[in-house]
Amino acid sequence: MGQHTMKNKTKLSLKKKVLFSFATCVLFFLSLELLLNVCGVQPTYYDDDPFVGYSSNSPLFVTSSIRDGAEMVTAANKLIYFNEQRFLKDKPKRTYRIFCLGGSTTYGRPYDHQTSFSKWLGEFLQAADPTRDWEVINVGGISYASYRITALMEELNRYTPDLYVVYTGHNEFLELRTYGQQLDAQQPLAGLSNLIGQTRTFALTERLLKSRGEKESGEYGQKQILPEEVAAILDKTVGPETYTRDEQLWQRTLKHFEFNLLRMEHLADKAGADIVFITAASNIRNFSPLKSEHRDDLLADEQAQWEILVHSANVSSSNERYAEALDALDKASDIDDRHAELHYQRGRLLDRLGKFDLARAAYQRAIDEDVCPLRAPSSFQDAVRQVADETDHRVIDFERLVQRWAKDGIPGDDLFLDHLHLTIDGHRRLAAELFQYLEDSGTVSPNASWSELSRQKIARRIEGEIDTAQQGKALRNLAQVLSWAGKHLEAKQLALQAIQLAGEDAHTNFVAGHMLYQSGELDQAAGFLQKAIELEPNHVLARLDLAEIHLQQDEFVQAKSVIEKAIQLDPERQQSYVILEKVLENEPSRNSAPAGL
Known part of the structure; x- marks a missing residue:
C-alpha cells in the first residue's frame, strides 16, 4: 500500500516537472519576444521570397528629369511590360494613393491603361469626391505572376501607398520554375513552421545566420534565379506543346502562390497600407482548353474505347442529338476524366440542353484539367479567398460576379475578348465594384451630385477618347497570338472584329485574309488580301497568300502575276519560288500538246 502511494507521488512529481519545464520555456520565449520587440526587431518571415530570386533588379519607377526629381515616372526600359505612369515622389497631404497590381488584365490588354479598370476607378473617385486628390496608378505588368508582383511591392512601399489592389492568378504557370525537395518535406509541419517563422526570435536567428553566410539556400532549398523580366515558356516554343501534366509542380506552384499572397499582405501591412484582393475571372464558355492529355495510367485498349465513344459523341452532336452525345461523353469520362477537351465538349452539350449549372461546372473542370493553364484554376481562386479571409482583408470575388452578370450564368464572349482579357465594359464594371468597396469602407464619401448620370458622363468621355483604329490593331495582334497558340477559330473571330x-489598315486586312485562307474561306480571304495590297502594294505576305488562293482556284494567270511581283519585291524569300514553280507546273500551256501535231 505504501509502495503504491509512493509510486503515485513519483508519477505526479514527474508531471509537475514536465509542466514546470514547459512553462519556463514558454515564459523565457515570451520574455525574449518582448525584449526583441522593445529593441525594434521585427518578424521577417515574409520579407523575402525563399523560392525565387532575380538576376538583376532595376527599378520600375525612376525620377523624372523634367521636375527636378520630384516626380517618378515609369522607366523607359520597362515600357514593353508596363504603361507609362507618373506620380509625385513625396505624396501630398490631400492625396490618397492606390497602386493597382497584376498581370495583363490590370495593364488593360489588349488595349492599354486608357480603358483599364485603374483608369475607370480614378475617374469615378475624382468625380465623386473632389475633396481629395485620388491617385490610381496602374502597375499591371504583362505576364507578371504573383512572385513578381511581391517584388514590385517592395519597391512601391517607398512611395507611401494607401491601398494596394491585386488582381492575380492567371500567370502562375507562364515561366519555367523549379522547387527544392525541402518544400515537400516542410508540409507536415507547415502550420508550426509558419508560426515560428513569424516570431522575432526567428528573425534574429535568421539575421545571425545570414551574417555568417549560412542562408544562401534559404529555408526551402536553393533559390531559382529568374531573369529580371518575364521569360514565358510560350515565347520560346511553337504553341503550348512544351507543357505536360506535372502534378508535383502544380502543387508546389500553388503553395508558392499562397505564400506570395500572404507576403503581399505582410508588405502592405509593413507600409501601413490596406490591400484588397480580386479573384481573376476568365472566359469559360467560348474558349476551349489550350492542351489536353489523357491520364497517365490509361491503357491502350481503354484509350481505344475512349476514342470510339468520343467519335460517337461527335457524330451524334453533328446531327443535333445532344442527349445521345452527352451520354457517350459521360461514358468516355468514366474511362478517363482527366482530358480537358472532353470536359469542355460536355459543357457545350449541357449548354445546348439548357442545363446551365452543370455546363458551368463542366467548363470549369476543363480549365482545371488544362495542361497549359493560362487561366487561373479553381484551386488558385480558392487560395485568394482563403488568404483574404485568414488575414481579415477584403476580397472582391470577381469570378463569381461575372457569373452573375453573364448570360445563363456562364461567362463568355459577352464579357471577354479572348480567354481572359476583359471587354472595356468589363473593366468599367470591375472599377464600379472597387468604388463600392471604397465607399463601404468609408474611404470615399461621394458628394450629392454623384449619380448614375455622372457615371454615364465619365463613360462617354473615356469611350470618346478611344482611338478605334488602334483598338482594331490591338485586336489584330491578339488574334495573331491566339492563332500561334492553335486557337484558330477564336483568332479568326477576333481578326474579323479588328x-x-x-478596316483601312493593310496588316489588319492581311491577318483577316490569312486566317480566312487557313480556314478554307477562299473568296472572302481573297477580298481582304487584295485590300491589303491596295493599301500597301509592297505587302509581300499578302501577295503570297493571294497567289496560293488563285492557284487553288485554277486562276493561273492571276497567280503568276501576283507571285512575280512578290519575287520582285523580295527576291530572297524562298517560299515565293516554290509557289511560282507550282504555278508554272499547272499552267495550261505547259500541259497541252503543241498545235498541229
Whole structure:
C-alpha cells in the first residue's frame, strides 16, 4: 500500500516537472519576444521570397528629369511590360494613393491603361469626391505572376501607398520554375513552421545566420534565379506543346502562390497600407482548353474505347442529338476524366440542353484539367479567398460576379475578348465594384451630385477618347497570338472584329485574309488580301497568300502575276519560288500538246 502511494507521488512529481519545464520555456520565449520587440526587431518571415530570386533588379519607377526629381515616372526600359505612369515622389497631404497590381488584365490588354479598370476607378473617385486628390496608378505588368508582383511591392512601399489592389492568378504557370525537395518535406509541419517563422526570435536567428553566410539556400532549398523580366515558356516554343501534366509542380506552384499572397499582405501591412484582393475571372464558355492529355495510367485498349465513344459523341452532336452525345461523353469520362477537351465538349452539350449549372461546372473542370493553364484554376481562386479571409482583408470575388452578370450564368464572349482579357465594359464594371468597396469602407464619401448620370458622363468621355483604329490593331495582334497558340477559330473571330475597327489598315486586312485562307474561306480571304495590297502594294505576305488562293482556284494567270511581283519585291524569300514553280507546273500551256501535231 505504501509502495503504491509512493509510486503515485513519483508519477505526479514527474508531471509537475514536465509542466514546470514547459512553462519556463514558454515564459523565457515570451520574455525574449518582448525584449526583441522593445529593441525594434521585427518578424521577417515574409520579407523575402525563399523560392525565387532575380538576376538583376532595376527599378520600375525612376525620377523624372523634367521636375527636378520630384516626380517618378515609369522607366523607359520597362515600357514593353508596363504603361507609362507618373506620380509625385513625396505624396501630398490631400492625396490618397492606390497602386493597382497584376498581370495583363490590370495593364488593360489588349488595349492599354486608357480603358483599364485603374483608369475607370480614378475617374469615378475624382468625380465623386473632389475633396481629395485620388491617385490610381496602374502597375499591371504583362505576364507578371504573383512572385513578381511581391517584388514590385517592395519597391512601391517607398512611395507611401494607401491601398494596394491585386488582381492575380492567371500567370502562375507562364515561366519555367523549379522547387527544392525541402518544400515537400516542410508540409507536415507547415502550420508550426509558419508560426515560428513569424516570431522575432526567428528573425534574429535568421539575421545571425545570414551574417555568417549560412542562408544562401534559404529555408526551402536553393533559390531559382529568374531573369529580371518575364521569360514565358510560350515565347520560346511553337504553341503550348512544351507543357505536360506535372502534378508535383502544380502543387508546389500553388503553395508558392499562397505564400506570395500572404507576403503581399505582410508588405502592405509593413507600409501601413490596406490591400484588397480580386479573384481573376476568365472566359469559360467560348474558349476551349489550350492542351489536353489523357491520364497517365490509361491503357491502350481503354484509350481505344475512349476514342470510339468520343467519335460517337461527335457524330451524334453533328446531327443535333445532344442527349445521345452527352451520354457517350459521360461514358468516355468514366474511362478517363482527366482530358480537358472532353470536359469542355460536355459543357457545350449541357449548354445546348439548357442545363446551365452543370455546363458551368463542366467548363470549369476543363480549365482545371488544362495542361497549359493560362487561366487561373479553381484551386488558385480558392487560395485568394482563403488568404483574404485568414488575414481579415477584403476580397472582391470577381469570378463569381461575372457569373452573375453573364448570360445563363456562364461567362463568355459577352464579357471577354479572348480567354481572359476583359471587354472595356468589363473593366468599367470591375472599377464600379472597387468604388463600392471604397465607399463601404468609408474611404470615399461621394458628394450629392454623384449619380448614375455622372457615371454615364465619365463613360462617354473615356469611350470618346478611344482611338478605334488602334483598338482594331490591338485586336489584330491578339488574334495573331491566339492563332500561334492553335486557337484558330477564336483568332479568326477576333481578326474579323479588328477589321470593323481598323478596316483601312493593310496588316489588319492581311491577318483577316490569312486566317480566312487557313480556314478554307477562299473568296472572302481573297477580298481582304487584295485590300491589303491596295493599301500597301509592297505587302509581300499578302501577295503570297493571294497567289496560293488563285492557284487553288485554277486562276493561273492571276497567280503568276501576283507571285512575280512578290519575287520582285523580295527576291530572297524562298517560299515565293516554290509557289511560282507550282504555278508554272499547272499552267495550261505547259500541259497541252503543241498545235498541229
